[in-house]
Amino acid sequence: MKMVVRMITGLALVLVLGGCVTGQQRGWVTASVRGANYTEDYIYDVSIQTTDGKRVGLGIARVNEFSRGGTSGSECCAFIPAVGQTIKVVWQVGGRQQDKSQWRTYSRDVVVTGAMPKKKDAYNILIVRFFQEHQLEAELIPDRGEAGGTASPRVDKLYSGQRAMRQKGE
Template sequence: MTRFVRMIAGLALILMMGGCATGQPRGYVNVSAWSTNYTEDYIYDFSIRTADGKRTGIGGVQVNEFSKGGTGGRECCALIPGVGQTIKVIWRVGGYREDESQWKTYSHDVVVTGAMPKKKDAYNILMVRFFKERQVEAELIPDRGEAGELASPRVDKLFSGQRVMRQKGE
């Protein structure tokens, strides 16, 4: 009987460890969120949700207007649906001195573009770009920040201080 209990316990441990080894839902990827703003709207904050509205735990705050640099902070890290899957981007627009009750909230379902990472432990960026007419896109930039490698050419020039306007889909 003791041998049987040990065998069951061992099997349970193996199954548990196997579940941990996968680490993430199928088709999901661990990302850091970066943001760029190609409008003159001040984006107070944004969040990323799954297509069915579940919080992913990632987003960003204070995405400056294009004329003031056009970038926001970088927030690390969360699992999100990967390339070809839909996410929901929710953002709030408001003035620096406006009361929060005056801010406007927008939401768009967006299909994640880009490429999936080749390495499981890669540093991946979800680049969230805001455009005129309340358009938004989300691009997965894989394997960014690997030791000894140059920055991906997909990272917006705004992060290096260059004022280069970008259009949706570029």
């Protein structure tokens, strides 16, 4: 009986340690983040968090107004909740010449949509899209960086220099 208990304990220990070796939590994925702004708000700062407010290590600085291209830079990379999981997005909106004390902060919980990567070492992008009335969506676009591959049609046209308005859910 002691031997069976030891075997079960040993197996449990191997499974737990094996999960640590991968460095990735179940239900999470590695991704970079970009913003796409379909409003005339200047979005100064964006933080990606878990629903309980813990930062995941990704954010966006300075998402331009739609009339100025509507894009941000890209920040790489962190483990984030995967497709079907909920994230909290916190962002600050203010005028370019406005004092920071006048900026407004918004926060929304949003379910990550999109698809999971097929490859373990895929280059994935989380695109956070900002819409009128402070609505947003977050879409995971997997396997974006395959050598010789083409850009995913899900990447917003704003990133190729086209000013194409998009509506929530498209």
